[in-house]
Amino acid sequence: MVSISSDSGNGTGIVWDDQGHIVTAYHVVHGLEKVQVTSDGGKSFEATVVGHDRSSDLALLKVSEKFQPIPKGDSGSLRVGQFVLALANAYGTKASATSGIITGVKRNIGGWWGVQIEDAIVTDARVNPGYSGGPLVDANGTMVGLNVALVSSRGIAVPVDKVAQVVERVTSGKPVGRAYLGIVSNPVELPERVSRLQSAEQEYGLVVLSVEPGSPADAAGLMLGDVVLGFDGKTVRGFRDLTAALTSETIGRESKLRIVRAGELKELTVTPTVAPERD
Numbered sequence: 001m002v003s004i005s006s007d008s009g010n011g012t013g014i015v016w017d018d019q020g021h022i023v024t025a026y027h028v029v030h031g032l033e034k035v036q037v038t039s040d041g042g043k044s045f046e047a048t049v050v051g052h053d054r055s056s057d058l059a060l061l062k063v064s065e066k067f068q069p070i071p072k073g074d075s076g077s078l079r080v081g082q083f084v085l086a087l088a089n090a091y092g093t094k095a096s097a098t099s100g101i102i103t104g105v106k107r108n109i110g111g112w113w114g115v116q117i118e119d120a121i122v123t124d125a126r127v128n129p130g131y132s133g134g135p136l137v138d139a140n141g142t143m144v145g146l147n148v149a150l151v152s153s154r155g156i157a158v159p160v161d162k163v164a165q166v167v168e169r170v171t172s173g174k175p176v177g178r179a180y181l182g183i184v185s186n187p188v189e190l191p192e193r194v195s196r197l198q199s200a201e202q203e204y205g206l207v208v209l210s211v212e213p214g215s216p217a218d219a220a221g222l223m224l225g226d227v228v229l230g231f232d233g234k235t236v237r238g239f240r241d242l243t244a245a246l247t248s249e250t251i252g253r254e255s256k257l258r259i260v261r262a263g264e265l266k267e268l269t270v271t272p273t274v275a276p277e278r279d
Contacts, residue, residue, distance in 0.1 A: 024133030090130025100125030182215020
């Protein structure tokens with residue numbers, strides 16, 4: 001672990017690999033290009049912010065110094081009740097830790113700082129200021145998540161599998177962030193006649209309440225009153241389904257949008273863009 005100092009305050013960083021990459025929470029380095037990184041031995045280095053995914057509150061830094069990376073596990077195998085430790089090194093001297101158990105997995109958590117953590121790990125480990133960007137580890141000391149917040153007395157961590165995806169996309173120059181259509185929608189129960197048109201039973205969809213001019217949805221021809229039933233081959237019954245389907249992999253890629261318009265099934269071709277960052 002390393003300590004990260006910026007105008008936004010102090011936080012913790014994780015040595016991700018032996019190439020000088022360090023992962024931390026984006027809100028720790030928000031709006032900055034350079035930050036100060038201090039090793040647990042007290043040596044300081046300048047780090048460059050090379051990329052971030054604000055939607056999942058992750059940022060990737062790079063330093064010229066090479067450190068020993070943290071061992072990483074598989075967050076997909078985590079279970080409720082599993083023992084974990086939240087670690088921090090916010091001030092570059094001695095590490096601190098707090099323990100707990102996993103109280104929830106694969107939760108969608110909306111943060112006051114403007115993010116939506118998908119498949120979040122929820123624990124009862126009480127993370128304090130400075131723990132942001134530190135690792136959540138299992139009993140073997142293997143990283144399973146990255147701590148980003150304390151919400152309703154519960155620690156919130158981004159799963160390590162998601163961290164790995166963001167790091168891979170940043171380092172390979174791929175688009176990073178949430179895919180974006182540009183619609184406002186609301187869940188709606190489908191009429192029986194529409195349900196009969198479906199090859200699979202589906203009781204709900206998303207009715208389009210507005211389409212942002214110039215957005216991918218606008219370019220695809222989506223209209224007010226259309227009901228979205230599927231995206232990219234995945235069924236859409238509500239907000240969570242659509243959000244889960246709009247992965248970073250769909251950015252810039254033509255995808256099929258299945259809709260109902262005036263009682264008829266239609267298929268539109270849409271190319272999502274990166275969701276705009278809004279303060």
